[in-house]
Amino acid sequence: MIDFEKLAAAMGELDEDTVKELLEAVASGEEANKAMEACQAGMNEIGKLFEEGEYFVGDLIYAGEIMTDAVEILKPLLAGGEGAAAKAKMVICTVKDDLHDIGKNIVRSMLEAAGFDVVDLGIDVSAEKIIETCKAEGIKIVALSGVLTLALDSMKNIIAAIKAAGLDDVKVIVGGNPVSADAAAAMGADEWAYSPQKTVNVCTAWANA
Ligand code: B12
Numbered sequence: 001m002i003d004f005e006k007l008a009a010a011m012g013e014l015d016e017d018t019v020k021e022l023l024e025a026v027a028s029g030e031e032a033n034k035a036m037e038a039c040q041a042g043m044n045e046i047g048k049l050f051e052e053g054e055y056f057v058g059d060l061i062y063a064g065e066i067m068t069d070a071v072e073i074l075k076p077l078l079a080g081g082e083g084a085a086a087k088a089k090m091v092i093c094t095v096k097d098d099l100h101d102i103g104k105n106i107v108r109s110m111l112e113a114a115g116f117d118v119v120d121l122g123i124d125v126s127a128e129k130i131i132e133t134c135k136a137e138g139i140k141i142v143a144l145s146g147v148l149t150l151a152l153d154s155m156k157n158i159i160a161a162i163k164a165a166g167l168d169d170v171k172v173i174v175g176g177n178p179v180s181a182d183a184a185a186a187m188g189a190d191e192w193a194y195s196p197q198k199t200v201n202v203c204t205a206w207a208n209a
Contacts, residue, residue, distance in 0.1 A: 002026060004038040011042020012049075014059060016066050023073045032077035033197070036106065039070050043102075067102045075109050078196075088207035090141035091133055093121035095154035103176055104145035110196040111143075111203060127161035134162070134170055141206055143199065144189075146176040155179075156187035163188070171206050173199060 002022050010018035019039070026035050046063045049055040092111070094104050101123050111118050119137065121129055130142060142162070144155050155174050162170055173191040174184050184192030193199040 001031060002035065004034055007035060007038040008041040008045070011039050011063075011066065011070075012045035014046070014062055014066065016062075016069075019066055019070060020073065023070055026074060026077060029077050032074045035074060036070075036078070039067060043067060064102055068105070071102070071106055071109065075113075078106075078110055078113060087115055087117060088141060088203075089117040089119065089137060089139050090143065090203060090207075091119050091121060091130060091139050092143040092145065093125035093130065094123040095144050095146045095151050095158060096124055096126050097154055098146045098148045098151040099123045100147035100176075101145075103147065107143065107145065107175065107196045107199050110200050114200045114204060116203065116207070127158040130158060131162060131165045131167065134167055135165075140170050141203055142170055142172045143203070144172060144174045146174075146178065149178050151176060152178055152183055152187065155189070159188045173202055175199060 002025050007019065007022045010022065019042075023035060026032050043063060046055060046059065050060060090111070092104060092108050094101050104120075104123075108118050108120055119133060119139065121133060133139060134142065144158060146152065146155060159172055162172065171190045173193060174187065174189040175193045179192050179194075181192060191202045193202060
């Protein structure tokens with residue numbers, strides 16, 4: 001097993017060489033999931049240092065690049081859901097006004113590994129675009145991602161618009177740093193998840209229902 005604390009610290013310090021060196025040594029799916037958690041802990045530290053004025057937007061951009069590379073290195077090892085029989089088509093996106101996509105991309109990779117046909121609508125996505133895609137492709141599962149606090153409002157508006165469009169059989173799962181069980185319930189989401197693995201499990205259950 002690699003040293004996960006060292007990995008989290010290296011990520012927090014934006015020490016790209018050490019992060020990559022440690023990740024190259026990851027050898028199993030279980031270890032890859034833990035490595036992903038360690039990278040995320042490092043990202044949280046970066047967020048804290050940004051809030052404290054030690055890091056600047058340029059550092060966030062660099063952090064985003066390191067994390068994107070980390071996902072690419074770990075992708076082949078990241079474990080998909082067990083018994084994920086369904087080849088269901090689903091939508092994923094980062095909601096309107098939010099440009100963060102690293103978490104979304106991790107979740108998408110995990111869903112694809114579990115056999116889902118994922119339509120990734122990208123970042124800053126409007127309710128109209130989601131509704132249009134669901135209608136055109138007969139999609140019944142939507143995963144909404146957001147990292148900014150204001151993403152919670154966008155999610156709420158999107159869910160209301162999906163209902164107003166009469167897509168009552170479309171299930172919505174929400175996730176991202178500011179999302180909690182309470183926030184998800186308040187916005188009318190069917191489910192919420194922090195871990196990509198739970199997302200895979202929930203979507204698999206919906207696809208097989
Ligand atoms: C990297 C980063 C950036 C990069 C993003 C690069 C990219 N391609 O995504 C850049 C530089 C672009 C950026 C920009 C900004 N950022 Co920024 N950013 C971050 C940082 C450091 C890391 C985010 C991240 O990638 N985390 C790692 C991923 C893996 O975690 P995650 O997204 O939470 O995803 C996991 C789970 O939540 C879950 N999940 C995610 N999505 C989904 C979806 C579903 C359906 C499910 C079920 C689960 C799920 O699974 C993932 C894996 O476990 C955070 C700090 C932090 N602690 O998060 C700040 C942070 C999010 N940013 C912040 C800010 C303020 C900004 C800017 C406004 C800065 C500025 N002044 O310009 C802009 C906003 C631009 C915009 N409109 O979106 C604040 C947000 C404050 C707030 N409460 O709203 C934070 C929290 C930093 C801080 N502490 O102040 N940022």
